[in-house]
Amino acid sequence: MAKATISALASLAILVALPVLAEEHRQLGPHVHGQGTLDIAVEGNKIEMELVAPGMDIVGFEHVATNDAQKAAVENAKAKLADVLNVFKLPAAANCKTETANVESRKETHQPGEKDDDDKPGEPEHSEFHATYTITCESPENVTGMETAYFTDFSGGQLLNVNVTTSKGQTQAQMTREKPTLDLTGVM
Amino acid sequence: MMIVRLAFQSLLNRWVTALLTVLAIAVSVMLLLGVEKVRTGARESFADTISGTDLIVGARSGSLNLLLYSVFRIGNATNNVTWKSYQDIAKMPEVAWIVPLSLGDSHHGFRVLGTNQDYFTHYKFRHGQTMTFASGGPFKDLFDAVIGSDVAEQLGYKVGDKIIVAHGVGSISFYKHEDKPFRVSGILAKTGTPIDRTVHVSLEAIEAIHIDWRNGVPNPDQSVSADEVRKMDLTPRAITAAMVGLKSKLSTFRVQRRINDYPEEPLSAIMPGVALQELWGLIGTAETALSVVSAMVVATALLGMVTMILTTLNERRREMAILRSVGATPATVLGLLAAEGGLLTLAGVVFGTVGLYAGLYLARPFIDHTYGLSLPIDPPRAEEWLKLGAIVIAGFLAGLLPAVRAYRLSLADGMMVRI
Numbered sequence: 001m002a003k004a005t006i007s008a009l010a011s012l013a014i015l016v017a018l019p020v021l022a023e024e025h026r027q028l029g030p031h032v033h034g035q036g037t038l039d040i041a042v043e044g045n046k047i048e049m050e051l052v053a054p055g056m057d058i059v060g061f062e063h064v065a066t067n068d069a070q071k072a073a074v075e076n077a078k079a080k081l082a083d084v085l086n087v088f089k090l091p092a093a094a095n096c097k098t099e100t101a102n103v104e105s106r107k108e109t110h111q112p113g114e115k116d117d118d119d120k121p122g123e124p125e126h127s128e129f130h131a132t133y134t135i136t137c138e139s140p141e142n143v144t145g146m147e148t149a150y151f152t153d154f155s156g157g158q159l160l161n162v163n164v165t166t167s168k169g170q171t172q173a174q175m176t177r178e179k180p181t182l183d184l185t186g187v188m
Numbered sequence: 189m190m191i192v193r194l195a196f197q198s199l200l201n202r203w204v205t206a207l208l209t210v211l212a213i214a215v216s217v218m219l220l221l222g223v224e225k226v227r228t229g230a231r232e233s234f235a236d237t238i239s240g241t242d243l244i245v246g247a248r249s250g251s252l253n254l255l256l257y258s259v260f261r262i263g264n265a266t267n268n269v270t271w272k273s274y275q276d277i278a279k280m281p282e283v284a285w286i287v288p289l290s291l292g293d294s295h296h297g298f299r300v301l302g303t304n305q306d307y308f309t310h311y312k313f314r315h316g317q318t319m320t321f322a323s324g325g326p327f328k329d330l331f332d333a334v335i336g337s338d339v340a341e342q343l344g345y346k347v348g349d350k351i352i353v354a355h356g357v358g359s360i361s362f363y364k365h366e367d368k369p370f371r372v373s374g375i376l377a378k379t380g381t382p383i384d385r386t387v388h389v390s391l392e393a394i395e396a397i398h399i400d401w402r403n404g405v406p407n408p409d410q411s412v413s414a415d416e417v418r419k420m421d422l423t424p425r426a427i428t429a430a431m432v433g434l435k436s437k438l439s440t441f442r443v444q445r446r447i448n449d450y451p452e453e454p455l456s457a458i459m460p461g462v463a464l465q466e467l468w469g470l471i472g473t474a475e476t477a478l479s480v481v482s483a484m485v486v487a488t489a490l491l492g493m494v495t496m497i498l499t500t501l502n503e504r505r506r507e508m509a510i511l512r513s514v515g516a517t518p519a520t521v522l523g524l525l526a527a528e529g530g531l532l533t534l535a536g537v538v539f540g541t542v543g544l545y546a547g548l549y550l551a552r553p554f555i556d557h558t559y560g561l562s563l564p565i566d567p568p569r570a571e572e573w574l575k576l577g578a579i580v581i582a583g584f585l586a587g588l589l590p591a592v593r594a595y596r597l598s599l600a601d602g603m604m605v606r607i
Contacts, residue, residue, distance in 0.1 A: 025451045027449070027454075039441040041437050041438045041439075041440050041441060042437065042438075043436055043437040043438050046438060048438045048441075050441060163441070163459065163462050165242065165437050165440045165441075165459060165461070166437060167437060169239065169461050170242075170459045170460065170461025170462050171461055171462065171465055172461070172462040172465035172466065173465070
């Protein structure tokens, strides 16, 4: 009887302890070299865009910039990405201008315990460029498409998955090195 | 013009074989155009099923899976969403409305959907249309049910009828919620979406019919009557998915990311329009295969036509010889047979196109009714005109094959008649 109580207590203790161990929240988004994501949301005359691209696509490396050339490459890429209407060209008839442009390079921390050849566990591994933009257009109805210089500016980029949401609906499309244009006639 | 008339008269003389050839081409053209119609029709029907919903939230899974089970009632959920998480999402400042969806029971093979009153006002289809009631109204009592038009029609229900919901989603179920029958409170007007094939009840009712169940079967020791259950706490513990509308489209991606990163429970938020595009990408290959097959059928029909003309060539040596004797040059004979091929194909294309539209017109109500597929009756688009033109030219060119043979024959055996 006493033994049973002890074992019951022991299993109870384990049950209580488990959630404590599991409290660390672990999850990582996908990271595919050559592929970036561009989210576009349109409401009224406001357009919000967010670009997430692997460092590999933008500057060709994903570790922390160590030498001057690498640091310059990151700064140069940031400056290029900040000039949003040059990277993602909207029709001139829409009369758009950039309100805010915010570009940063973020690190995804590698999970301890996972095997990796180059980096020590726990070291920053993949880095991504995150850019958020707000744009206002005088005639947003003329935003019927987009042309991008992303692939000429950044030699590592192969594909941009574009998600679009407007008051008329949602759609998804791809812009590639071969077809650096986006048709928005269906949702604008 | 003379050649065309001659070719026509000659065909008239062999009208049975000519008619059959035309028929074969017509059927193949119908197939070619029909595949395109079904393709666009299917796409539009799918795309029209949901509109105005910014995000769909469910347990962590692929976006297609979530879209299919929550909106199209195809497949099943991998997991449920806890009521706590649902409430957390509902409390987000960007969320304008949220409609819970709870699936898992059925009625004679039709899915039963547990939801709330907001469903009838916020669920939109076909470019923002909302549901309307053909008779009755939304559920007021705990055991009220609103049924789709197909359910009402196929099972012959009217407002006020009692129905019994079965546990599970098969058309034959071993466990039924017999102790708690529902009353049909309303019948929805036809929408052409999966709503037509759904029985809607309140979330509380879903909870109520399962309250005395343990491990998926009724618990005989703990039976709770329909009246007793009304007094109990019927807050659901979990739902299958939820549809979310946002105050501003601009926050769509932010809210989506926040739900996907929600630390307390692995959830997925998808944009229905984006998931649909993914579906097209997937189905695209099958669609191409269908188009290729129908193109092959057209090629087969043209081949059949060439065979027909070639086989009759021998019988028509007399005809050719007479033509030559009255002064037709070998070139005229060549033109005659090429014109024959062109005429047959043109007739086939015309009959096929007319036949398709006639068939569409007649079969449309039936197809819409049985498959929920509304096929568009619109004139052929530029691309289809191009295809039709290409077929006629191909037919004319195919006709050249026997024509060249006849040309050579008419030079060789000229006036000679071998008997």
